[in-house]
Amino acid sequence: METEVSFSSIAPPVFNGDNYQCWAVKIKTYLEAQMEIKVSFSSVAPPVFNGDNYQCWAVRIETYLEALDLWEAIGEDYEILVLPNNPTMAQVKTHKEKNTRKSKAKACLFAAVLSTIFTQIMSLKTTKEIWDYLKIEYEGVERIQGMQVLNLMRDFELHKMKKTKSIKQYSDRLLDIASQIRLLGSSLAKLRIVQKILVTIPETYEATIASLENTKDMSKITLTEMLNALQAQEQRMTMC
Numbered sequence: 001m002e003t004e005v006s007f008s009s010i011a012p013p014v015f016n017g018d019n020y021q022c023w024a025v026k027i028k029t030y031l032e033a034q035m036e037i038k039v040s041f042s043s044v045a046p047p048v049f050n051g052d053n054y055q056c057w058a059v060r061i062e063t064y065l066e067a068l069d070l071w072e073a074i075g076e077d078y079e080i081l082v083l084p085n086n087p088t089m090a091q092v093k094t095h096k097e098k099n100t101r102k103s104k105a106k107a108c109l110f111a112a113v114l115s116t117i118f119t120q121i122m123s124l125k126t127t128k129e130i131w132d133y134l135k136i137e138y139e140g141v142e143r144i145q146g147m148q149v150l151n152l153m154r155d156f157e158l159h160k161m162k163k164t165k166s167i168k169q170y171s172d173r174l175l176d177i178a179s180q181i182r183l184l185g186s187s188l189a190k191l192r193i194v195q196k197i198l199v200t201i202p203e204t205y206e207a208t209i210a211s212l213e214n215t216k217d218m219s220k221i222t223l224t225e226m227l228n229a230l231q232a233q234e235q236r237m238t239m240c
Contacts, residue, residue: 046112052185054138061112065105073098073105074127102127145184152181156188161201167230171197171223190223197226208233 013026047060065071083095105127110118113134120137124130156177161170174196178188198209198218208229212221 046108048111049113049117049134049138051114051117051138054134054142057112058135058139061109064112065108068104068108070101070105070108073102074109074131106130142185149181149184149186152177152184153188156181156196159196159200161197163202167197167201167227167234170201171227191219194221194223194226197230201230204237205230205233 012031013023015023015027044064046064047057049057049061062071062075065074083091087095109121109127109130113121117134121130121133124133156174159174159177161167171193174193178193181188212218212226212229216225
């Protein structure tokens with residue numbers, strides 16, 4: 001028995017930085033199909049915050065709420081006045097719309113965080129309280145992490161290979177710094193590590209570097225290839 005799947009339940013193709021042309025064709029086709037069947041934007045799930053990269057999530061969820069005409073309920077935090085005696089139909093309608101907008105905005109924020117974060121905000125009454133709590137709690141954490149990343153980057157840039165250290169010990173230390181940076185949400189490209197090793201190792205390795213430059217595309221050489229070549233010379237030197 002075949003199961004009919006609504007197109008609105010299909011996630012859009014995600015661009016990861018590679019094969020732009022392929023992704024562009026896929027996303028264009030996806031959006032055209034969305035327009036063709038008139039899928040409501042409300043069927044698109046909100047971006048979920050997992051505790052990392054708060055700034056990125058904040059931009060995405062704000063854009064999402066704006067698309068649903070709900071951001072005003074958070075950003076402006078308007079007050080909903082009590083209806084007067086004998087209100088007009090227009091006043092009742094406006095009052096209901098504002099209440100509904102706040103309720104929907106709150107529901108979106110609750111749906112846009114992991115359960116571990118939801119338990120921290122579930123007792124907060126207003127959307128503004130929820131938004132401010134997340135901002136204070138996680139933007140501050142990111143600021144501290146940013147300082148840690150800067151310190152690690154400084155350590156990476158200043159690190160030099162001592163004559164008493166082997167190629168493996170030196171590369172392991174640089175890779176350890178890169179791993180710590182990655183754990184904090186940033187990155188250090190492998191090519192940058194390759195470049196760092198090539199310009200900071202002792203002059204005794206110049207022959208190997210020259211050989212690599214003559215036989216390899218240095219913009220594409222892998223860390224493993226370079227380390228194998230340097231360690232091979234290192235072994236030859238220890239045997240002499």
